[in-house]
Amino acid sequence: MYRILAAERLAPTVARLVVDAPLVARKHQAGHFVIVRTGADGERVPLTIVEADAERGTITVIVQAVGKSTKAIVALEAGDALADVLGPLGNPTPIERHGEVACIGGGVGVAELLPIARALGAAGNTVHVIVGGRTRELVILEDEMAACAQSLVITTDDGSHGRKGIVTDALRELIARRPIDAVYAIGPLPMMKAVAEVTRPASIPTIASLNAIMVDGTGMCGGCRVRVAGEMMFACVDGPEFDAHAVDFDELIRRNGAYRDLEHLADERACHGVREPA
Numbered sequence: 001m002y003r004i005l006a007a008e009r010l011a012p013t014v015a016r017l018v019v020d021a022p023l024v025a026r027k028h029q030a031g032h033f034v035i036v037r038t039g040a041d042g043e044r045v046p047l048t049i050v051e052a053d054a055e056r057g058t059i060t061v062i063v064q065a066v067g068k069s070t071k072a073i074v075a076l077e078a079g080d081a082l083a084d085v086l087g088p089l090g091n092p093t094p095i096e097r098h099g100e101v102a103c104i105g106g107g108v109g110v111a112e113l114l115p116i117a118r119a120l121g122a123a124g125n126t127v128h129v130i131v132g133g134r135t136r137e138l139v140i141l142e143d144e145m146a147a148c149a150q151s152l153v154i155t156t157d158d159g160s161h162g163r164k165g166i167v168t169d170a171l172r173e174l175i176a177r178r179p180i181d182a183v184y185a186i187g188p189l190p191m192m193k194a195v196a197e198v199t200r201p202a203s204i205p206t207i208a209s210l211n212a213i214m215v216d217g218t219g220m221c222g223g224c225r226v227r228v229a230g231e232m233m234f235a236c237v238d239g240p241e242f243d244a245h246a247v248d249f250d251e252l253i254r255r256n257g258a259y260r261d262l263e264h265l266a267d268e269r270a271c272h273g274v275r276e277p278a
Contacts, residue, residue, distance in 0.1 A: 001081040002036075005058060010140045013065040014108060015074040016050070021085045022057030024049070030092030030115040031209070031241060034061065035217045036073065039082040043069040046214045046236075048112040049088060059085075062111035062140070089217045090240050093119065094207070098182040101125045102174055104167050104195050106187025110141050112209055113186045118148045120184070126150050128178070130170045132187070168194045169221070180204055185244060189256065193249035200245055208244035209233045213256055222247045226252050237248035 006018040026036060033048045051060040065074040076082070093116050101120050107112035110131050121127045129149040133139040134157045146152045150216040153170045154162025163170070167187075174180060175198070185195040192208040199206045212224035212235040224235035227248040233239070 001083060002056050002085040004078055004080045004082070004247075007077050010062065010139050013074065014062065014138070014140055015065075016060060016062045016111075017073070017076060018058050018060050019082060019085060020057060021059045021087075022054075024085060024087050025052040025054050025059050028052035028054075028059065028088050029092035029120040030095065031090060032088035032121075033217075034059065034087030035089065035214070036061070036082050036086075038069065038072045038076070039083050042072070042083060044084075044215055044217070045069050045073065046089075046211075046217060048115075049210075050114055062108060064108040086217060090236060091238075092173060093184075093209075093241055095119045095123050096182075097124045098205075099125065099166050100178055100181050101127050102171060102180050102183045103147075104132075104171060104183060104185040104187070104191075105129070106167060106191040107134070107138060108140070109187035109191075109209075109211075110139075110145065113184065113231075114141055114144055114148075116184055116186075116209075117145065121148050128174055128180070128276050129153070129180065130155065130167045130174070131138045131162075132156070132167040132191070133161070134158070136184050162238065167191060168198050171195060171198050175199075175202060175204070183207070183244075184214060185209070191250055191251050192244060193247075193253075196247070196249070197243035206237050206244040207241050208247060209240045210242060210247065211240075211256075212236075225255065 003020045008016045035044045035046050047061040049059050063073050065071040103117045127149045128151045129145045130153045132177045155165050185192045186209040214224045215221040217236045219234045219237040229246040
């Protein structure tokens with residue numbers, strides 16, 4: 001069992017958990033993720049490692065309550081435990097000294113972006129961060145992002161915080177003002193696709209961290225298939241970061257929606273206390 005040492009609500013549906021996982025913490029690099037389960041019969045949920053403290057033996061994850069399993073994880077409190085924490089998985093984010101870098105985060109993807117922005121800054125880059133959310137209450141880690149960026153722009157769909165609009169509007173303005181050498185994007189798939197289309201005409205290298213459907217996280221199940229430059233790859237072992245200009249986002253969006261009806265049904269059954277069949 002992996003004990004929860006601290007639990008904090010960042011938003012009504014978003015929680016930050018500090019987990020006792022010394023072996024994972026020891027090997028963590030920016031971009032790595034873990035797969036967790038709340039119990040022996042629980043669903044396997046991939047979560048990016050936001051922070052790791054090798055001395056304390058802890059990792060920090062941030063999770064948004066969307067369906068049955070993520071709601072169960074968000075409900076955990078200090079003193080509770082996860083049944084499984086498998087990782088670190090995936091490849092570390094390719095961190096280079098590009099020069100001026102834009103880091104674009106949408107929704108809970110900001111949590112995945114934070115360690116990358118920090119690593120890019122530590123590598124000597126000038127980091128510009130653009131964070132987007134639907135409303136003010138869904139904008140997370142603003143202070144942490146401001147601390148590692150030369151500039152920070154917040155956008156919200158409804159204008160309740162920062163500027164009203166979407167991240168691609170702010171990105172276009174940034175590119176017009178400064179010579180951006182690379183872009184890192186993490187968030188909903190349509191957002192990352194839109195970012196790639198903004199940077200494509202200027203041939204700005206753009207890296208997207210793909211949140212594909214994932215079961216085992218080791219390349220065995222094939223659930224996280226993604227077509228990159230015409231070649232079928234696996235997000236868990238070949239990624240999760242890929243050249244955003246080469247990703248077939250339309251196919252990935254369709255694949256990610258394959259189980260939406262079943263996910264909704266499982267969530268409804270859990271809300272009404274109906275046990276899933278063995």
